[in-house]
Amino acid sequence: MKPSQFAKGFKARPDTTSSEKRTALDRLNAIDGMVSNEQVNQPAANGRSSAFTPDQDLDSSAILESDEFKTWRRSNRYAAGQVVELPLKAIKPSPFNPRHFYLKASIAELAVNLAKQGQQQAIHVIPDYENPGTFFVSDGGRRVRALKEANKETVKAVVIDLPIGIESYKLGYDLNVQRDSQTVFDNAIVWKRFLDDQHFQSQRELADHLGLDESTIAVALSIAKLPENVMHEMVARPDRFGSNMAYQVTRYHTARGTDATLRLINKILSDDLSTRQVADIVKGRATALEAPKVAGRQRYAQRLEIKLDGISVGDLKSYGDDRLELRLRGLSKQKRDELLEQIEQMLQSNAAKQ
Structure with a gap:
């Protein structure tokens, strides 16, 4: 990648040794292997307080690191892989966050859990070297939002060595794909922005970097033409609105507009329409009010x-x-198990009455 493709103040490091040829995900797993929650101390102030422990091995020679991170780590007396507690006001979203949509209901539920149980897993942050004492979120944006909603003031974090740029995006993207939390709608918004901001010069270049087929990029960019309020109606149901279904909805929106599209989305959910049925509606073979029935359904x-x-x-x-x-x-x-137990008790009670 060209240096200009990264945010100002950051540059890509040459990938010359066999150790550095590990993926960003492997590097993060290596850091996680060093993490011990017993290392959490007091909240940090400006990233330079007792949260950064001077008694650790400051060289951390087992992990290759950039000069910027090494300088920052030594000046803050931070040991690689250490869990520290940072003020939430010092944490800010990365401009290369792979996620764009965060469901309010999901954040609210997590906030309740965090309020009751506390934060169990540290987030990963990257120092903002141009603004000392602040950090970009690399992984954990949902937890940060939930902690703020729960009125918490600090967050447990591991500080990692990555540039704020395409490499940090790829790391977050890989993690979200593993968790099945990355949606086609996130991709649509972010990939369009990458091309608009000329981080990549073409769909082909973006596809090559992500290891995807160019047609996948093209479909996502088509979906990016949808208004965000339309996307919001589909984001919560990734089981129903994958790339193919979202693409058909996009085609329908081009022809019929927003109001008709919102009605179609409701129809898809209420009538459990298949992608083929929606494609027929788009092509005019059926109407949204009278969708074709699949034989046997x-x-x-x-x-x-x-x-x-x-x-x-x-x-x-x-x-x-x-x-x-x-x-x-x-x-x-927990909620799922509670409901299953209640249903089981209800069925057993009915069986006993009979």
């Missing part, structure tokens, strides 16, 4: 939307005289 008789704390989490559908189908999403493991 039974139409439900009733649908009840399920809400928890006022937030939609799924639905309950009835088919014929003897079939119920419950679909829930976005629940914490």
